[in-house]
Amino acid sequence: MKFYELPPAKRRELLKQQGIELDVIDTEVLDELNLLSENVVGQLRLPVGIVQNLRVNGQNYQVPMATEEPSVVAAANHGASIAAKAGGFIAESHRDGIWGQIILQVSENFQAAKLQAFFPELIKLTNNKFASLVNHGGGVKTITAKQEAELLFLKILVDPAEAMGANKVNSILEYMAAKLAACPGIEQKLFAILSNYPSQITKVKVEVPVAIIGGRKTAQKIALLSKIGQTDPMRAVTNNKGIMNGIDAVLLATGNDTRAVAAACGVWSSSSGSYTSLSEWIVQEDKLIGQLSVPLLIGTVGGSINSRKDIKQSYRILGRNITSNQLADIIAAIGLANNLAALLAIATQGIQKGHMKLQARNIVASLKATSQEQIAVLQKLVSSKKYSQAAAREFLQEVRKENNASRN
């Protein structure tokens, strides 16, 4: 039997025979995970944290975030609580559909107009074939064509309804490409594949009275930092990383595809011709106004969303009947919340103060110690502001001595 054909327990045995020490895993969990990927031998765990009271469009949400970076959930909570004091985020999602591409090779005497006349019928045929998508409110919406020499590029917009839709769109495109291949003047179908080009755009905005964030001077510093990010790619990419901290964590917690969003955001940040910040902050009268627009190829059904227990838990936290529109609004708002908290920290005390306090948890987690000892060491690291492994080891000795002394 080939490695990929073996049951996961057998794969683990083989690795153990090679002298690789594997972590213990529950057999039921292992079997569940085996259905999600290939060559599965274990699991990678991520903590899920909560943002309490993210206020978006007048509604409060609890938002699950899956991330290993200790300061991300704290930053999102901080940004969300500032925004809540200012009335919350206002968001708007345009879920028009996701792009697909069909690239055909055409003959010398190909007449584009004749093929274009077939497009309405092709849309009808396809929507009949994929009637269940249409019943859920989706379907093929438009087809546009552009010819370059012997290549015909078709750009197809498909509304995936509540799903992210990658698999469905690819099936649709392959069906359409087969129909197109039989049309006069088409030599052959070359490619049919969805495009991760930005679509499903969400815009989010917050207006924070400057008094809430320590006054006009701080607000102006934030606006200046944001302005720098509009033209300086060195700053822009870090600004965007802070936004993606929040976005990725909600994507992961809700079973969405982080790579699709990251790829689209990369193009989106360069859409003006040079790389720039995804967000913008300005001061107007007595308000700091922040805006963010992001392409969010996300869904609330489909893929592994319906089959993973950990993901189902996230949707229970969010509220059972959340729509993809609402989820996109929430994800963008979290991105802007993280951005606000980061800019505020950088413009005031600097980023390290808060970061290192949280980083200390990672340091103690790597100590070989009981959880009580780890907590005691954490307190010592934070009060001494010494955030190194060496200091943690020294404090552990200290804690153990203190514990022994109090026992005797």
Ligand code: MEV
């Ligand atoms: C760290 O994960 C993210 C920040 O660097 C973002 C930023 O600089 O805006 C704090």
